[in-house]
Amino acid sequence: MSGLVQNSNGMLWLSHADIKRKIAHQKIFGLENFQNNLFNFCKIMLTANQATIKDLNLYDLSPSILLYGPPNTGKTTLCYWLFNKIKQEVTNEINFYSIDIGQMLDPALGQSSRNLSQIFKDVKEICKEHSSAFLLLDELDSFCMTRSRSQEHDAIRRAMTTLMLELDDLKPSNNRNLFIFGITNIPNLVDTAVVRRFSLKEYINVCLSLEEFKAYLIHLSKPFEYKPSQQDVQNLYDCYKIRKFTVGDIKALYKSLYVDFVCKEKKMSVYEELYNLFENGFSTSEHLEKAKGEL
Numbered sequence: 001m002s003g004l005v006q007n008s009n010g011m012l013w014l015s016h017a018d019i020k021r022k023i024a025h026q027k028i029f030g031l032e033n034f035q036n037n038l039f040n041f042c043k044i045m046l047t048a049n050q051a052t053i054k055d056l057n058l059y060d061l062s063p064s065i066l067l068y069g070p071p072n073t074g075k076t077t078l079c080y081w082l083f084n085k086i087k088q089e090v091t092n093e094i095n096f097y098s099i100d101i102g103q104m105l106d107p108a109l110g111q112s113s114r115n116l117s118q119i120f121k122d123v124k125e126i127c128k129e130h131s132s133a134f135l136l137l138d139e140l141d142s143f144c145m146t147r148s149r150s151q152e153h154d155a156i157r158r159a160m161t162t163l164m165l166e167l168d169d170l171k172p173s174n175n176r177n178l179f180i181f182g183i184t185n186i187p188n189l190v191d192t193a194v195v196r197r198f199s200l201k202e203y204i205n206v207c208l209s210l211e212e213f214k215a216y217l218i219h220l221s222k223p224f225e226y227k228p229s230q231q232d233v234q235n236l237y238d239c240y241k242i243r244k245f246t247v248g249d250i251k252a253l254y255k256s257l258y259v260d261f262v263c264k265e266k267k268m269s270v271y272e273e274l275y276n277l278f279e280n281g282f283s284t285s286e287h288l289e290k291a292k293g294e295l
Helices: 016-023 031-048 050-058 075-089 111-128 152-167 194-196 210-220 231-245 247-263 270-280 284-293
Strands: 004-005 009-013 065-070 094-099 132-137 177-186 200-203
Touching: 009 016, 009 111, 016 075, 016 094, 031 075, 050 284, 065 075, 075 094, 075 132, 075 177, 094 111, 111 132, 111 152, 111 177, 152 194, 210 231, 231 270, 247 270
Parallel strands: 065 177, 065 200, 094 132, 132 177
Antiparallel strands: 004 009, 009 094
């Protein structure tokens, strides 16, 4: 059963089949080296001998990773891809869990903290049974806002404190098969004490090279049987750089193009429509800059 909420505390379980469906048609461009480095880090954690564990302890390296950056940059998809690769190449005895923040947070005093404590207790019990767990904390900023925000609800503060204690308790000597991945689109709003407790902190917002950009366009243009010329690629790439599109933004522009392509009765020039979208379509980076200015 997929998407199972256990004990009403907000913990969700996703089967391997669910994960494979999520990444079946997803391809992350520009992150290949980072993907492989992160996979190797997880592999080292899972297969470490006593000498390696001693080294990990020396540097306080625990299996906790914070991925941050603008929306639409592939952070969640990267986690799905990573779990799938671990499952296939390192150990079949690993399960994927995430937290439904809305379900976990509770207005009752202390209940949010108890829910989060129970989630960690459950995954630690699973790990004691010669298994491993991959726990995804998406939208981390929703309950880990900086403590300078005096209007923050006490229930959220308590949950944040619980998370910090759990991250402190994560040690390679006894918890190296429990992976904690935190994700946020707005890291400047996450409390510094929370950020500091993640062993690895990685910024995700790839800037595609011209060749990577061309490969991505060709990949997304298959339904149109459109092969962009080198000049088309260069024009679109210049616009991509000026407007600071994310990889997800480009795919969103292609969604609009596809809808027009299948719905319009008249023939259309794929390049002209695409260039118009690149010039006038939504840019996550521009939107974030505007939002920051308003704040």
